Amino acid sequence: MTPEDFALVEPHLQPVALPKSKILIEPNTPIEYVYFPESGVASVVALNSDKRTVEIGIVGWEGVVGPSVILGVDRTPHQSFFQMDGAGYRIAATHLTQALDASRSLHSLLLRYIHVLTVQTAATAMSNGDSVLSKRLARWLLMCHDRVDGDELALTHEFLSLMLAVRRPGVTEAIHLLEGSGIIKARRANITILDRERLEETAGDSYGVPEAEYERLIPELR
Amino acid sequence: MTPEDFALVEPHLQPVALPKSKILIEPNTPIEYVYFPESGVASVVALNSDKRTVEIGIVGWEGVVGPSVILGVDRTPHQSFFQMDGAGYRIAATHLTQALDASRSLHSLLLRYIHVLTVQTAATAMSNGDSVLSKRLARWLLMCHDRVDGDELALTHEFLSLMLAVRRPGVTEAIHLLEGSGIIKARRANITILDRERLEETAGDSYGVPEAEYERLIPELR
DNA sequence: CTGCCATCGTATGAAACCGTACAGAGAGGC
């Protein structure tokens, strides 16, 4: 991001704490603020009428929560919430819209990020079509690992089952599979990545395409 | 679309035939033309390294093939091809980009369509997570029905199995299920929708969310 | 009419996942 573009938004940025399970975007409700996480991880989910959630995207320091605003849309059917403690900045949707109108380069940068998000969602669709759970789990752990410091992820099986839209014991089994190969170490409410390379092998090509698009298109978000 | 915006792109529109299985966008290749179908249906698919395809979007007269250009991105990892004969217009990516730079309202309209596409892809991800094939098939048939004239769809089981990323006999079984309830009539390489209402019931809430977003955000594309 | 090829129907055993239930193991409060 150029210094000029940053100067455009900087006065409107408000630092915010982003604790676990804080809801950032409510579905079908006008979006007040757009969030730029500095740390932690957010999830974007679609909700069934049965209140069952399916994760469709994951966002960390590299991205933006509330991207619909960048597209000029005031609300979205999806929900966004924080799943791992962090902090960051927020900006009022109206201020961001003004900044986008003022700077073509800023708009362009954020639109390229939208493209990356689209590719990520498509990869999620592909991954969900593939029924092997351990593969989907591997992909999810990798995406999470990309967005945190260190190799430890504070996650329960219950939470993973919600994200992957499978039953909880299924997650337990899949974790044992990865743990049995020495790829991860599982402790109570905690998973440690031991061998990232083999985790990527396990995920196969369900992981990597969106990440490559990000590298190609986003020089440095800030 | 306002007459002024239409005047901006009109000189650059070229009519094109869009026969079945014509590839419109090659993956990871600079996009030369963006397509506006008038009839027929296009599919956007992601490709595995195994060459297996998973459909992530479907586009007809209501939309645009090659939306990445609208986001200022020159290529995409996805492939787009025509799956049912039709016709439409194309415009060189460079000309469209110029028109977008010239008209904020045109850009805004197309960005809102991008949002709808994103929601559609998310719905695909959700639908794929749900394992019941007949439900996924119902959703797919509905989306196709929305984009063609009449109630007949020229489709083979083989093709559907590629789109839904399942095996071909699975499609046969799912079709029999719907046919047994009198919802559709299946003939060789042809499916006729008999009872759209019950088809929507079968699809459940995997169908409808993107369609509602379209209604809400796109007054009339042309 | 006959042959051919795309398309569809069906079978079979294996694998993955589902919903549910319940017992065992950490971790913190008191």
Next chain:
DNA sequence: GCCTCTCTGTACGGTTTCATACGATGGCAG
């Protein structure tokens, strides 16, 4: 130390899909 709550491990039968194979059928070409 002990209680309680959350989290994890395991079990069960049932359902759905998987991969693969092969036979039947429809429709067009010659």
